Amino acid sequence: MPRYIAFYKPYGVLSQFTGEKDQRTLAEFSLPEKVYAAGRLDKDSEGLLLLSDDGPFIKKLLDPENGHERVYWAEVEGVPDKSALAELAGGVVFKGYRSKPCLVSRITPQPDVVPRDPPVRFRKAIPTCWIELTLTEGKNRQVRRMTAAIGHPTLRLIRKRIGKLALADLAPGMWQDVQKRDIF
DSSP: OOOOOEEEEEEOSSSSSSSSTTOGGGGGGGOOTOOOOOOOOOTTTTEEEESSSHHHHHHHOOOOGGGOEEEEEEEESSSOOOOHHHHHOOOOTTTTOOOOOEEEESSSOOOOOOSOOOOOOTTTOOOOOEEEEEEOOOOHHHHHOOOOTTTTTEEEEEEEEEEEEEOOOOOTTTTTEEOGGGGG
């Protein structure tokens, strides 16, 4: 039977089992043997990471033609107004690429999220705001590049959902088995 694992990848951890000296990897979290990350979250991002030993499933999940939803919460510098959010939703250009349209909203009320270690930089004179983005594509550092393109750099990024599967109550560094039907 194939295994499907929902894992809350903490900040500062690579989405792989090996790394250079002093790099944190998935190897430190007692995950089952022979499962591999089905996709990536960069070291500076956190949240839901799927792992599996089902090769065809991983291939399907990573294939851009399948365009499944991914939901992210981004804490951004400043408070984007309606026009900035509309620009983001319509697709923005970064590195010569125009992102596909996406769903974007300010999270109201602002969420109470688990503190990050190390904490996000704090500037007394510059407020921050959490927004939710629902994408159907996954370019390298896409959310960070998109929010920077509208003048609101991402300070913290948490993936909350992949397909139908939500991060739910998992704490950073924790994992649980899930069913394939819970994902798509």
